[in-house]
Amino acid sequence: MITKGRGLLIVISGPSGAGKGTICKRFMEKNKDVMLSVSATTRSPRVGEVEGINYFFMSKEQFVEKIESNDFLEYAEVYDNYYGTPKSNVEEMLQSGNDVILEIDIQGALKVKENTREGVFVFILPPSMEELKQRIINRGSETNESLMKRFKSAYKEINFISKYNYAVVNDKVEIAVEKLEAIISAEKCRVDRIKDSILDSKEGIIHEQLYD
Amino acid sequence: MITKGRGLLIVISGPSGAGKGTICKRFMEKNKDVMLSVSATTRSPRVGEVEGINYFFMSKEQFVEKIESNDFLEYAEVYDNYYGTPKSNVEEMLQSGNDVILEIDIQGALKVKENTREGVFVFILPPSMEELKQRIINRGSETNESLMKRFKSAYKEINFISKYNYAVVNDKVEIAVEKLEAIISAEKCRVDRIKDSILDSKEGIIHEQLYD
DSSP states (O other), rough: OOOOOOOEEEEEEOOOSSHHHHHHHHHHHHHHSEOOOOOEESSSSOOOBBTTTTEEEEOOOHHEEEETTOEEEEEEEEETTTEEEHHHHHHHHHHTTTTTEEEOHHHHHHHHHHSSSSOEEEEEOOHHHHHHHHHHTSOOOOHHHHHOOOOOOOHHGGGGGGGGSSSOOSSSSSHHHHHHHHHHHHTTBHHHHHHHHHHHHHHHHHHHHOOO | OOOOOOOEEEEEEOOTTOOOHHHHHHHHHHTTTSSEEOOOESSSSTTTTOOOOEEEEEOOHHHHHHHTTOOEEEEEEETTTTEEEEEHHHHHHHHTTTOEEEEEHHHHHHHHHHSSSOOOEEEOOSSSSHHHHHHHHHHHOOHHHHHHHHHHHHHHHHHHHHSSEEEEEHHHHHHHHHHHHHHHHHHBBBHHHHHHEEEEEEEEHHHHHHHO
């Protein structure tokens, strides 16, 4: 009764240290039919990095051309290099009915939200601010000052949660991944999303039933 | 980081023959912590029916009193007897943090929607109109005329789907139940629902972290 139709764009985001990377990795292992959005970048490929898998590598000129033709869902300049999410690539995957995961920081997610009317926005939360602090500490040796700065920034970023549709606490990775799976499964049952295809197919079938 | 809080009111509804009863039964078997809303009625108890389990039995006077004090989420008169969903009973279960399933026909669900601002409304769809017709036929011997009438009524009712949040196709019961479970799990991650508790708890924790 419901046609497959367009895939879902699932934006996974959250403060640094909340564990969005770990969740996405485990999710992708379990859900082979879901595709990962690949970023474009102007930085040089590192050893082992593959075009179209790790990144779409391009020159600064190519990147700027794409910015001007409005072909990025979001982009940013970091240390003299550009990074961005190509719209056409995501669009192609969605149109062929594949769900697409976009793992991105909060600033990026907010830009994506401005540039598209679709997207399911999921905010990954640390189990507690204490735990977040521990994770930031465990990442490597930082000075007390830079640590407090990162911690305060994560604290501020959590206020952006109100721009998101869902929040998932990353207490246990497996449970967080199950919640993400539930969110995707539920989104596919949302009436806003499937109403037209139900009513269309009803019209077709009812026509056969009553009038043929 | 997120407190348990108030339970979810899940309204399961759909046209006669779509199989909402079967889905609810299986769902309740699998999810023992979820509670089923019990209807009130003015009809006499049948052999084996237990007060508070099958129905809350009451006199017509008691029922009308409850109508007047606005204590029903919905009610209807059927063949000289009243049936209704007592608000206070549902409220008590929700307040103690239990999720509550309310299985109800479409007219009832629409009244519930008018009478409360909460509730997750799930529409159970038959796999096809042809299948719905078969299920209506299989229920018992009906004349062609009454059968066509029930079928047309189910057809019309499907238009009310736009008043609901979710639609679940009852193709295979186990899959439909899993979708219902996913919907409930996802709803508990909705930012609208949990934002305040996250931001409250963040304030508490951050205060300790930064200023104590």
